Amino acid sequence: MKKYLIVFMFFLSAFSYANNLAIKSIEDKESPMCWAVADAAESSCCGLVGCDFALWERVYLACNRQS
C-alpha cells in the first residue's frame, strides 16, 4: 500500500512540475515575443523601430490575441 502511495505521489508531483513549467513557458513567451513581433513589423513597414507607434501597438495587440 505504501508503495502505491509513493508511486502516486511521485506521478502527482511530476505532473504538477510539468504543468508549472508549461504555464511559466507561456508567461515568459507571450508578452516579450509579441513585443519583438511588433518591433519587427514596425521595422519592416517603415524602416526602423519607433517610426509608427499606431502600427506597433496594433500588431502587439493582435499578436497577444492570437497567443
Added chain:
Amino acid sequence: MRKIILFVFIGMYFHCMSQTNIAVYNVVEIKEKFNISDTLNDTQKEANKLLLKAFDLAKSMNYTLTFNDKESIGSIDKTMATDEDKGHSYFGIAEALIGIGQYHQVKSNDISLVQKESMGELFLIESSLFKDWEIFQDQRQIAGYTCFLAKLKCEDCKNQVEVWFTPDIPVPFGPVGYGGLPGLVIEIKKYSSVLTLSTMELTNEPVEIKIPIKGIKISEDRYNELTKKARETGKGKF
C-alpha cells in the same frame, strides 16, 4: 430657450455645407519584402505573416475624405467591413496600415486634428495643417488628374513619405492628415503601401461633416512623447 440650446448643441457637432466633394481612396500596393522566406527568423516570419494578412484586408477597405473649400473630414469607411472582418485579430493592423482615427482639417485656422484610440485612451491630437513640404517638378496622371510630387522635409527619416497632389482641385486637404499643399492630395506612398484616389464624387446635396470633439486634447509633440514613454515603460500593459 430650449430650441436655442438645441441649435447650439447641433452646431457644435455638425457643419452643414453645400457643394461637398467625397473622395474615396484605396490601398493598392504591397511590397515584396513581406514575403516569408527561410532567411527570416521566427519573429520576423510571425510579423510578416500578420502584415500580409492585414494588407489583404486593408486592400478591401475604403478611406473616405469629405471636403469643401474650408475643411475636410476623413476616416476609414467601416460600413463595408463585415463582422467577420472586424473579428479578425489583424483587422486593427489593417486599419493602422491605412491610418487610424478620424481626421479633421481646417484651412482658416491651420489645424489638423485626429481623434484616435491609443494606449487605452481616446485622444484628440492637434497639429498644424500646413507642414514643411518640398515640392518637386515630377508630374504624373492619377485618376485623371495632373499631380505633382511633394515630400515632407525630414532630415532623419529613413523612409520618407511621398505625396502626389493636384492643383486641379485647389484645396489644402488630403487623407490621413496629409495636407497643406496647393491642391488635394491624390496619392500617398507611405512606407510599404500606396493609398490612392479611386473615385471622386461632387454633390450639391448638403453633407453633414461630423467634427470629432471627444477625447483628451493634446498636441502632436506631446502625444509622440507619451508614445515614446509608453514604449519604454509600459511593457505588457497595452
